């Protein structure tokens with residue numbers, strides 16, 4: 001199986017793009033294939049799938065699946081750069097989630113004027129804004145901001161720092177982020193500087209840090225970190241939130257929704273909203289007890 005350095009792009013109406021994405025999900029041979037699906041042009045109703053196959057077999061399988069969907073225009077482009085991750089991600093379009101517009105260096109100078117623009121470049125940390133889990137968090141946050149203000153925000157598993165930076169840029173005077181991965185913390189700090197956001201990032205596992213405790217209780221906690229740690233951290237997240245505070249939980253698959261929500265419901269949270277993006281689910285839970 002040879003390595004692949006191509007990006008496959010498919011454009012078409014929403015229903016066709018979603019059905020093609022479902023077909024990619026359903027094919028066991030394409031289990032490991034990475035792709036994103038997003039609305040590229042709201043006015044014209046154009047949706048776009050970007051796939052980044054890692055082998056030529058995977059590339060053939062993805063292209064064939066997409067081409068089986070009438071109404072999608074499929075193109076395959078060569079990626080020539082050695083830094084495949086940065087190169088492929090740099091080809092991604094900017095992401096719009098509510099008021100937030102997440103873009104890379106290549107789109108500098110082409111940002112809208114009426115959005116909160118967050119510059120996040122592709123790199124070694126997770127969270128360029130393209131993943132369904134991140135988009136879900138930003139969309140949920142945007143909705144909440146229409147009715148509430150969040151003075152103190154904690155982002156557990158900050159990655160690039162995009163969520164904590166979004167909080168600081170929308171008026172949260174205290175924004176703290178943690179990550180278990182030291183390089184991610186370094187990248188998140190650089191991103192905060194780049195976005196002129198006053199965020200404090202610490203290298204920590206979960207919420208286990210003196211500075212995290214000192215800045216609480218929080219009005220909002222983001223945690224985009226997969227289902228098992230979300231369940232394991234449910235008591236700590238409750239302890240960090242004030243009564244009435246909100247947890248935006250992401251990183252769980254739709255199939256894991258019940259397990260994660262049950263852990264929080266049993267600890268005195270109420271489920272306020274669910275956002276589904278691709279196979280992912282984002283839960284908005286409020287601490288009421």
Ligand SMILES: C[S@@+](CC[C@H](N)C(=O)[O-])C[C@H]1O[C@@H](n2cnc3c(N)ncnc32)[C@H](O)[C@@H]1O
Pocket residue numbers: 126127128129133134137155156157158159160161162163178179180181184204205206207224225226229251
């Ligand atoms: C899915 S990424 C989310 C990144 C970013 N918050 C976003 O929404 O795009 C998860 C991040 O959580 C970090 N992580 C995983 N388990 C963690 C834990 N127990 N404590 C702190 N960070 C953790 C990973 O290193 C990774 O950077």
